[in-house]
Amino acid sequence: MSEDIELAAAVARLRDIERRIATACAEVGRDPAGVTLIAVTKTFSADEIRPVLAAGHKVYGENRVQEAKGKWPALREAYPGLDLHLIGPLQSNKAREAVELFDAIHTVDRPKIAAAIAEEMARQSRRPRLFVQVNTGEEPQKAGIAPADAVAFVDRCRSEYGLEIAGLMCIPPVDDAPAVHFALLAKLAREAGVPGLSMGMSGDFETAAQLGATHVRVGSAIFGGRS
Numbered sequence: 001m002s003e004d005i006e007l008a009a010a011v012a013r014l015r016d017i018e019r020r021i022a023t024a025c026a027e028v029g030r031d032p033a034g035v036t037l038i039a040v041t042k043t044f045s046a047d048e049i050r051p052v053l054a055a056g057h058k059v060y061g062e063n064r065v066q067e068a069k070g071k072w073p074a075l076r077e078a079y080p081g082l083d084l085h086l087i088g089p090l091q092s093n094k095a096r097e098a099v100e101l102f103d104a105i106h107t108v109d110r111p112k113i114a115a116a117i118a119e120e121m122a123r124q125s126r127r128p129r130l131f132v133q134v135n136t137g138e139e140p141q142k143a144g145i146a147p148a149d150a151v152a153f154v155d156r157c158r159s160e161y162g163l164e165i166a167g168l169m170c171i172p173p174v175d176d177a178p179a180v181h182f183a184l185l186a187k188l189a190r191e192a193g194v195p196g197l198s199m200g201m202s203g204d205f206e207t208a209a210q211l212g213a214t215h216v217r218v219g220s221a222i223f224g225g226r227s
């Protein structure tokens with residue numbers, strides 16, 4: 001495909017998602033400006049991402065520190081003013097690079113990570129926005145703090161590590177209706193006193209927007225399927 005056609009197709013998909021978010025919000029009387037669309041670029045190359053950058057989209061998500069490190073420093077230089085979010089699991093030995101690279105981290109889910117991030121934030125004088133990941137489906141293989149422990153963990157992030165928590169994040173179980181999980185996350189966020197809700201992916205971002213998402217994370221609906 002020529003660059004022009006790729007650009008037009010990417011812009012069309014992006015605008016379609018934005019329109020669907022606006023329609024979903026209108027149905028519940030929400031201002032769509034309160035929903036940030038994170039374009040999830042994991043597994044896609046810089047060349048595949050460029051048309052969406054050229055379309056003016058500013059907010060992106062990656063799920064691996066190493067992969068992001070390979071792609072984004074050069075893209076950030078070419079397209080100033082980007083907002084890059086880490087949406088995948090973080091190991092404490094990658095906290096330094098994560099704080100260097102990302103403007104937001106959605107996967108704070110245990111004291112060791114909170115401590116490592118706090119230390120790096122102090123060292124680097126960078127303050128990425130932080131979300132606590134909640135394992136709303138209590139799936140053993142999935143990352144995230146248990147729902148019953150979420151409020152206490154947010155409190156501990158504040159009091160013990162001096163971290164400001166911007167919101168909560170969840171990835172519902174694939175076989176469940178997502179609305180139950182989104183509603184649970186919204187309830188926990190109210191209890192914890194945090195404003196942000198990172199929830200909703202390609203298959204369910206409209207439901208998430210209707211249940212209060214402040215950040216939806218959409219990959220394949222913009223960039224196509226991942227191999």
Ligand SMILES: *Cc1c(COP(=O)(O)O)cnc(C)c1O
Nearest residue numbers: 040063087201202217218219220
């Ligand atoms: C890959 C990923 C997404 C985007 O998934 P799509 O179904 O492609 O929209 C959202 N959130 C997380 C945490 C992801 O890893």
